[in-house]
Amino acid sequence: MITSKLTKRQVKEWTKKINVDGKKGRLDIKLRYDDECGNGHNSFSMTGTIWSNLTGTSDRSIVTCGAIKEEISKYAPELAYLAKWHLTSSDEPMHYIANTVYWAKEGNLDYARSSAVWEDATVEELSNEEILKARLPKLMEEFKTDMEKAGFIF
Numbered sequence: 786m787i788t789s790k791l792t793k794r795q796v797k798e799w800t801k802k803i804n805v806d807g808k809k810g811r812l813d814i815k816l817r818y819d820d821e822c823g824n825g826h827n828s829f830s831m832t833g834t835i836w837s838n839l840t841g842t843s844d845r846s847i848v849t850c851g852a853i854k855e856e857i858s859k860y861a862p863e864l865a866y867l868a869k870w871h872l873t874s875s876d877e878p879m880h881y882i883a884n885t886v887y888w889a890k891e892g893n894l895d896y897a898r899s900s901a902v903w904e905d906a907t908v909e910e911l912s913n914e915e916i917l918k919a920r921l922p923k924l925m926e927e928f929k930t931d932m933e934k935a936g937f938i939f
Contacts, residue, residue, distance in 0.1 A: 789875030
């Protein structure tokens with residue numbers, strides 16, 4: 786398995802001016818890859834807040850916030866390649882096998898594919914723990930490459 790250098794704080798933040806329903810707005814984006822919570826491995830998150838001038842005054846209102854991967858990808862397409870890695874740690878995607886197999890058995894292919902970070906997987910592949918384990922090293926190599934591309938110390 787790949788070794789990641791444990792870091793306490795690695796954060797990158799951006800603010801982009803955007804248009805929300807015909808009104809001025811902004812998107813604040815926060816990328817994090819670190820062990821801020823102290824659980825022994827670095828974890829990646831991609832979150833944001835969309836603000837808009839909903840009232841027509843100078844006051845700002847929150848339109849949406851949190852793990853808004855689709856919105857970040859829309860307004861900041863240069864970061865879209867990172868969206869799939871939300872909640873992936875230096876070990877594996879969060880509860881990689883358990884979550885993937887659970888959602889596959891429940892029949893929710895979208896959630897299972899997201900849990901496995903495998904957009905074109907079949908239900909059979911997503912239900913097979915051995916197949917999931919076998920693809921994990923390559924998956925983590927891709928994750929490492931993308932974290933370094935984003936400017937993080939892996």
